[in-house]
Amino acid sequence: MKKISCLIVSLSILTLSTVSAQTKKATPIAKAFPSDIARPKLVIGLVVDQMRWDYLYRYYNRYTKGGFKRLINEGFSVENTFIPYTPTYTAVGHTTIYTGSVPAIHGIIGNDWYNSESKKNVYCTEDSSVVTVGSSPSSEGNMSPKNLLATTITDELRLATNFKGKVIGISLKDRGSILPAGHAANAAYWYQGSTGNWITSSYYMKEVPTWMADYNKLKLANKFYAKNWETLYPIDTYENSTADQKGYEGKTSTFPHQLTQNINKNFDAIRSTPYGNTITLDLAKLAILSEDLGADNITDFLAVSCSATDYVGHAYGPNSIEAEDTYLRLDKDFEEFFNYLDKKVGKGQYTIFLSADHGVAHVPAFMKENKIPAGIVSDRDIVFKLNGFLNNKFKVNNVVLKSMNNQIIFDHDKTDNGTVSFDVIKAASIEFLKRMDGFTNVIDISRIAQTTLPEVQKEMITNGYNARRSGDLYYILDPNWFNGASTGTTHGSWNPYDAHIPLVFMGWGIKPGASNKTHYMTDIAPTLAALLHIQMPNGCVGEPITEITNK
Known part of the structure; x- marks a missing residue:
């Protein structure tokens, strides 16, 4: 191991001790590549x-x-x-x-x-x-x-x-x-x-x-x-x-x-x-x-x-x-x-x-202070309202598990075994969510190819979708609307x-x-x-x- 004399950091000079054995040896290493590859x-x-x-x-x-x-x-x-x-x-x-x-x-x-x-x-x-x-x-x-x-x-x-x-x-x-x-x-x-x-x-x-x-x-x-x-x-x-x-x-x-x-x-x-x-x-x-x-x-x-x-x-x-x-x-x-x-x-x-x-x-x-449209939504509020709607309409109990990453995730144990088809539940959810303040569009991700969307949005949603890890529906919010709190800000949109x-x-x-x-x-x-x-x-x-x- 070799001695390190000092380290200049932004606020002062700090004395350091020895470098670990993981450090490269100081001996020059022979050039590992042909001379024409730099x-x-x-x-x-x-x-x-x-x-x-x-x-x-x-x-x-x-x-x-x-x-x-x-x-x-x-x-x-x-x-x-x-x-x-x-x-x-x-x-x-x-x-x-x-x-x-x-x-x-x-x-x-x-x-x-x-x-x-x-x-x-x-x-x-x-x-x-x-x-x-x-x-x-x-x-x-x-x-x-x-x-x-x-x-x-x-x-x-x-x-x-x-x-x-x-x-x-x-x-x-x-x-x-x-x-x-x-x-x-x-x-x-x-x-x-x-x-x-x-x-x-x-x-x-x-x-x-x-x-x-x-x-x-x-x-x-x-x-x-x-x-x-x-x-x-x-x-x-x-x-x-x-x-x-x-x-x-x-x-x-x-x-x-x-x-x-x-x-x-x-x-x-x-x-x-x-x-x-x-x-x-x-x-x-x-x-x-x-x-x-x-x-x-x-x-x-x-x-x-x-x-x-x-x-x-x-x-x-x-x-x-x-x-x-x-x-x-x-x-x-x-x-x-x-x-x-x-x-x-x-x-x-x-x-x-x-x-x-x-x-x-x-x-x-x-x-809003400067007369420009903006707003917020809440994951918890989305799940609560959507579950309430679906419970009343189809008598399915809390079939929505999560709203996260701009996606709706359903409980597939319930959608697969229920009396109402999953496609019907998704279609009804889409129409309900579209009527909520701040929602521009809602997409069944598995059918995005058949969805009418601006190409940039369609491509970005497709690129972000992983079949084993993503949710069932994707929602797009109005410009400068996001999922967050009443103070501060965040990111996540297209x-x-x-x-x-x-x-x-x-x-x-x-x-x-x-x-x-x-x-x-x-x-x-x-x-x-x-x-x-x-x-x-x-x-x-x-x-x-x-x-x-x-x-």
Whole structure:
């Protein structure tokens, strides 16, 4: 093992101990590929959770030269990139980016779904066969990519290098780390809010490396709690946002947001502050240093998801000062991260792409405040009203089990054995739901080919439908209507505010520029496969974006 002298993190210089035996040896490795095949030393995937495409430009004049502006000006921006399925959720977006596939094939149809065979909800990365590593036993660590049915671009890199190239995933969220890292990853780390530790599971290793164990002892969240959350600039300069305090925001406090009460008590609170992104990128830098990522001629891959933007966005909405301040701070964090990559890996020696797993809707009350139609529905209300209607009409008792992921799930034990055919029940349910406020249309998913729908909606619903995991009916809500609470906001729809995402490539093999040609989230993985001269993932349906390359 070798000694690590120090790690520069965003707020101070922290002394580290030795690197684990898992770290690559410093001895140069002989070139593994023919001289006419070139690859970058390191690929970094940056997924900004809940980043709408327009955030690239909404705050552009306030960004530093080295963060988002550097990506746009030195890289290639694929301006019209869309999600090709619905519903648009975190687990699905991360999976689709890295598989180049869609839920119909890769199987991750939501953050969770209902398993009709076991009659239980399934969380996307749950795995009862593994245990927490890096902390005390907890369900927070019982996670793996077990439910993912296809390979990822990170899996394909492992296969292409005969498992010599390292793959590591990092995110506050388990699903934002595990699913991008794929099945064959060396490691995936996520944040445990109950302890402030970065943890993993026994799927990957028996114990965390020494560098991670030492890092966990720092309890870095406390350092940020001590600073509270104040605006980066004078609050009256936040002209792209609404007033500081709005009743429809999910949180009631105003700037400065007091955080000191969380020290050594509530490590989870950092998720809903911009500092959650800071500690994520600091850990990414530590992983690069400690695991020698990008240190030899065999390409490594670091998959990073910045999740704090999602927590802040859900609570306050896209027009809040909190959202603007979070992106201005993330911009500075990116500048530091890119500078670190330049120094540690070498400018021009790594390839980065930045994208998002989904966008977000405006807070409905904010829209109404500005005379724009919007509204909310409730899963519980949908089930209650639909069951009441069906009970009265057909004398079937509570035949609707769930409303989730914009889908209606029926109890098939009752529909298969009842006196009324399932087709009749579905047809009556469709007509009933269509009359509810906020509902645009309701579709029998098994008969979508015969349904009259705009082609974009039909294709997105079809791509999101997995025969073994999806529900029976799919409902489409009016624009800026969603399933949620009266405060804050969410995502999940087919609409552009949820489905139009940023996509920027920068670094090795990428020429500067931009394109307004329509591309899709599924095109990211095959583009990376073409760039790296490796096989695309085994469920891939996307196409390479040829405009980005120097060739």
